[in-house]
Amino acid sequence: MLMKLENIKVIMVGTTHPGNIGAAARAMNNMCFTQLVLVDPQCPIGEVAYARASGANAILDAHKIHDRLETAIADCQYVIATSARRRSLAWPELEPREMVEKLSTMEAGSRAALVFGREHSGLTNEEIQLCNGMVCIPTNPEFSSLNIASAIQVLCYEIFRQQSVKPDSKIEDKDLPASSAEVEGYFTHLKQLLEDYDLLDPEQPGTIMTRFRRLYLRSELTHKEINILRGMLTAIEKQRR
Numbered sequence: 028m029l030m031k032l033e034n035i036k037v038i039m040v041g042t043t044h045p046g047n048i049g050a051a052a053r054a055m056n057n058m059c060f061t062q063l064v065l066v067d068p069q070c071p072i073g074e075v076a077y078a079r080a081s082g083a084n085a086i087l088d089a090h091k092i093h094d095r096l097e098t099a100i101a102d103c104q105y106v107i108a109t110s111a112r113r114r115s116l117a118w119p120e121l122e123p124r125e126m127v128e129k130l131s132t133m134e135a136g137s138r139a140a141l142v143f144g145r146e147h148s149g150l151t152n153e154e155i156q157l158c159n160g161m162v163c164i165p166t167n168p169e170f171s172s173l174n175i176a177s178a179i180q181v182l183c184y185e186i187f188r189q190q191s192v193k194p195d196s197k198i199e200d201k202d203l204p205a206s207s208a209e210v211e212g213y214f215t216h217l218k219q220l221l222e223d224y225d226l227l228d229p230e231q232p233g234t235i236m237t238r239f240r241r242l243y244l245r246s247e248l249t250h251k252e253i254n255i256l257r258g259m260l261t262a263i264e265k266q267r268r
């Protein structure tokens with residue numbers, strides 16, 4: 028992810044409940060987002076909002092207000108509308124995951140916005156048509172509308188999570204995934220050892236090796252991990268002799 032989270036605005040259009048604005052600030056702060064923009068808010072940003080922000084005051088203090096969505100997104104290169112439901116109007120639809128992928132390909136200095144609609148009526152078609160695409164969070168089809176702050180939480184989390192995954196963080200010192208041949212070599216070795224210790228009857232092997240295969244294959248072993256495991260088997264064999 029090249030984009031900075033401070034360059035991704037959260038825009039709330041026509042919000043009527045101050046508690047939702049406070050809860051949105053809290054959700055943003057949890058996920059390291061800072062830019063809250065209110066378009067034509069229908070309520071005061073006072074005590075109720077601050078109470079629900081639970082300490083995310085800096086985000087509320089710094090909120091910006093615009094009359095119209097056009098001006099709020101004017102400096103953004105990529106703008107995503109959000110909606111609880113499919114619209115009659117076909118607009119490029121993205122899964123949250125696809126949105127994150129798109130954001131991750133953008134230049135470091137670029138700006139983006141996530142646009143959230145009114146509690147009762149969502150975004151208008153005109154507002155959606157100002158955006159590059161539309162994201163719908165998958166839900167129970169019978170009950171698809173999330174509270175707006177919950178929707179903000181989910182999408183900010185998706186972006187935050189991707190950003191905190193650094194390349195190579197999973198595998199240290201360039202430890203490559205083990206090849207199938209290496210893994211199979213380990214299984215052969217393990218089977219032999221289990222037989223030597225009478226833990227596995229070659230005539231009636233049962234499901235033990237299948238269970239070991241499932242266990243190890245599920246964990247996507249690396250080259251070094253295989254070497255450690257085989258080293259252990261070899262040490263046990265030596266003890267036996």
Ligand code: SAH
Pocket residue numbers: 109110111112142143144145146147148149150162163164165166171172173174175178
């Ligand atoms: N009755 C409205 C619901 C609005 S909910 C409608 O049908 O559009 C308020 C806002 O929360 C929505 O405009 C959207 O920004 C966000 N939201 C709610 N549920 C969502 C979902 N499943 N996916 C994406 N955004 C959602």
